[in-house]
Amino acid sequence: AQSVTQPDIHITVSEGASLELRCNYSYGATPYLFWYVQSPGQGLQLLLKYFSGDTLVQGIKGFEAEFKRSQSSFNLRKPSVHWSDAAEYFCAVQTGANNLFFGTGTRLTVIP
Amino acid sequence: DTAVSQTPKYLVTQMGNDKSIKCEQNLGHDTMYWYKQDSKKFLKIMFSYNNKELIINETVPNRFSPKSPDKAHLNLHINSLELGDSAVYFCASSPTSGGAFSYEQYFGPGTRLTVT
Numbered sequence: 001a002q003s004v005t006q007p008d009i010h011i012t013v014s015e016g017a018s019l020e021l022r023c024n025y026s027y028g029a030t031p032y033l034f035w036y037v038q039s040p041g042q043g044l045q046l047l048l049k050y051f052s053g054d055t056l057v058q059g060i061k062g063f064e065a066e067f068k069r070s071q072s073s074f075n076l077r078k079p080s081v082h083w084s085d086a087a088e089y090f091c092a093v094q095t096g097a098n099n100l101f102f103g104t105g106t107r108l109t110v111i112p
Numbered sequence: 113d114t115a116v117s118q119t120p121k122y123l124v125t126q127m128g129n130d131k132s133i134k135c136e137q138n139l140g141h142d143t144m145y146w147y148k149q150d151s152k153k154f155l156k157i158m159f160s161y162n163n164k165e166l167i168i169n170e171t172v173p174n175r176f177s178p179k180s181p182d183k184a185h186l187n188l189h190i191n192s193l194e195l196g197d198s199a200v201y202f203c204a205s206s207p208t209s210g211g212a213f214s215y216e217q218y219f220g221p222g223t224r225l226t227v228t
Binding site: 038042 | 145202216221
């Protein structure tokens with residue numbers, strides 16, 4: 001069965017510092033992986049996706065993620081965090097039925 | 113030019129009532145979804161419709177019934193509302209369903225349902 005684990009419930013970083021949000025997945029076939037961001041009171045916005053090919057994928061807002069099959073991970077990174085990045089971040093794996101399974105989310109707080 | 117819209121944004125109602133949430137997408141997608149986000153922010157798929165046919169029906173109570181009058185709309189009707197139904201409900205759409213290739217889903221802004 002598929003599952004997604006985001007081990008960090010809440011992360012606090014200083015503005016301008018680097019960021020890494022962890023995501024581990026469990027899925028028997030080739031995973032399609034996504035990172036979504038949810039700002040307070042808003043819907044989900046796609047940051048980036050991995051389907052195949054280059055394991056380092058670039059997304060919007062300066063985010064990138066690296067797929068590591070050997071570690072079953074798809075960690076999200078940003079070199080310099082901005083105050084507007086404060087939000088909830090969700091990692092998700094998509095099955096062949098186009099069904100998205102989400103992790104429990106990581107809440108990012110950015111301090112000045 | 114909203115891509116995926118939902119109405120209402122907020123819905124407060126009493127236990128036992130019946131309510132509907134509407135969703136519309138103008139992206140020309142042929143698959144639409146309903147997700148439930150609980151108080152702990154956990155998102156779980158409830159239904160998926162492809163070209164007006166149900167293709168996923170996760171283990172949700174049969175008090176929840178999706179209705180798709182056409183492929184641009186997917187409404188969610190809930191009968192006999194219970195306290196545990198309080199959540200944020202998200203509609204989403206994507207351009208295809210199943211097969212070896214996969215497309216990202218576009219989400220609506222959500223409907224916060226509060227049952228008192």
